[in-house]
Amino acid sequence: MPFIDEATITVRAGDGGRGCVSFRREKYVPRGGPDGGNAGNGGSVILRVSPNLSTLLDFRYRKIFKAKRGQHGMGKNMHGRNAPDLVIPVPPGTTVTDGKTGELLADLTREDDQFLAAAGGRGGRGNASFATSTNQAPDTAQPGIPGEERTLVLTLKLIAQIGLVGLPNAGKSTLLSRISRARPKIADYPFTTLSPVLGVVSHNDEEFVVADLPGLIEGAHRGAGLGHRFLKHAERTEGLVHVLDAARPADEIARACRVVRQEMGKFLPELAARPTLLVFNKMDLPGAREAAERARAELNFPERDAYYISAATGQGIRELLNGLVALRRRPPYEL
Numbered sequence: 001m002p003f004i005d006e007a008t009i010t011v012r013a014g015d016g017g018r019g020c021v022s023f024r025r026e027k028y029v030p031r032g033g034p035d036g037g038n039a040g041n042g043g044s045v046i047l048r049v050s051p052n053l054s055t056l057l058d059f060r061y062r063k064i065f066k067a068k069r070g071q072h073g074m075g076k077n078m079h080g081r082n083a084p085d086l087v088i089p090v091p092p093g094t095t096v097t098d099g100k101t102g103e104l105l106a107d108l109t110r111e112d113d114q115f116l117a118a119a120g121g122r123g124g125r126g127n128a129s130f131a132t133s134t135n136q137a138p139d140t141a142q143p144g145i146p147g148e149e150r151t152l153v154l155t156l157k158l159i160a161q162i163g164l165v166g167l168p169n170a171g172k173s174t175l176l177s178r179i180s181r182a183r184p185k186i187a188d189y190p191f192t193t194l195s196p197v198l199g200v201v202s203h204n205d206e207e208f209v210v211a212d213l214p215g216l217i218e219g220a221h222r223g224a225g226l227g228h229r230f231l232k233h234a235e236r237t238e239g240l241v242h243v244l245d246a247a248r249p250a251d252e253i254a255r256a257c258r259v260v261r262q263e264m265g266k267f268l269p270e271l272a273a274r275p276t277l278l279v280f281n282k283m284d285l286p287g288a289r290e291a292a293e294r295a296r297a298e299l300n301f302p303e304r305d306a307y308y309i310s311a312a313t314g315q316g317i318r319e320l321l322n323g324l325v326a327l328r329r330r331p332p333y334e335l
């Protein structure tokens with residue numbers, strides 16, 4: 001299923017119905033009093049969070065959303081019905097900006113958060129409501145007010161407490177499948193993961209969401225800049241896990257770490273302040289331990305935030321989970 005995290009839509013609320021001009025007609029009363037009823041209000045368009053959604057994919061197929069018009073007023077003082085609101089479900093983490101001005105209108109994160117995207121027009125009053133002592137037979141009624149219309153840009157920033165970052169092939173997806181029930185694709189080539197995957201992790205009575213983000217560095221086969229567009233999904237995290245492939249030589253591991261941090265800094269500088277654990281993966285392979293420790297020393301990264309694991313065998317995972325729970329309580333780094 002493709003992952004879509006941006007969409008432009010047009011929302012159009014329903015117009016108010018027309019008020020009615022009508023006069024009572026009874027036997028023997030040729031022209032009775034006014035009895036034109038009021039009209040119903042047009043339906044509004046509302047965006048509401050639905051926890052079951054995780055992408056904006058639906059908006060690729062449907063971009064225009066119109067609520068219905070209110071019912072016109074009728075004779076015999078019958079009021080028109082209000083049109084129902086049109087509720088559009090969006091995934092948690094959807095921000096709404098005005099398509100024209102770029103103004104941020106809403107950030108919908110929690111279940112049932114909602115945003116009035118376009119207000120329905122009020123229905124017009126019927127002529128019965130205009131009757132006064134001096135004008136007992138008014139022949140005017142109000143037209144309905146038109147419903148609002150606007151263009152909105154929806155942007156999804158996934159909600160995860162922990163983000164997995166690193167070069168392609170480091171083992172991020174293997175790690176996520178080890179600590180959660182998520183089953184991202186795993187393969188022995190770079191850029192296996194093409195869009196973010198979320199997994200729920202439970203540990204020591206705590207539950208949190210971990211996002212497996214696609215490998216950061218561009219491969220020649222992908223358009224420039226594409227890999228970084230997923231970085232925004234790390235924006236709401238409390239902490240990062242930087243996964244390194246410890247099956248590589250020490251100097252390569254250290255370089256990989258610097259490159260990834262640099263890339264993150266370029267595209268989302270505030271990520272530099274996110275508390276981070278360095279995770280040396282593939283400890284089951286020969287030579288990994290020495291390479292990892294040398295790389296850690298070369299990077300001058302604090303030992304207490306370095307973890308040595310094998311996502312493949314499960315070695316070191318329990319300690320890492322303890323580390324993640326603690327990481328979530330830390331304040332951001334001072335920059």
Ligand SMILES: Nc1nc2c(ncn2[C@@H]2O[C@H](COP(=O)(O)OP(=O)(O)OP(=O)(O)O)[C@@H](O)[C@H]2O)c(=O)[nH]1
Nearest residue numbers: 168169170171172173174187191192193215311312
């Ligand atoms: N020996 C060993 N191999 C591992 C370990 N973790 C992952 N691998 C292998 O490394 C390769 C890449 O793993 P992935 O989990 O797909 O890596 P990724 O970081 O998600 O890669 P991208 O999605 O391309 O960014 C796969 O062949 C995995 O089987 C490990 O702990 N030990």
Ligand SMILES: [Mg+2]
Nearest residue numbers: 172173192193
């Ligand atoms: Mg992957």
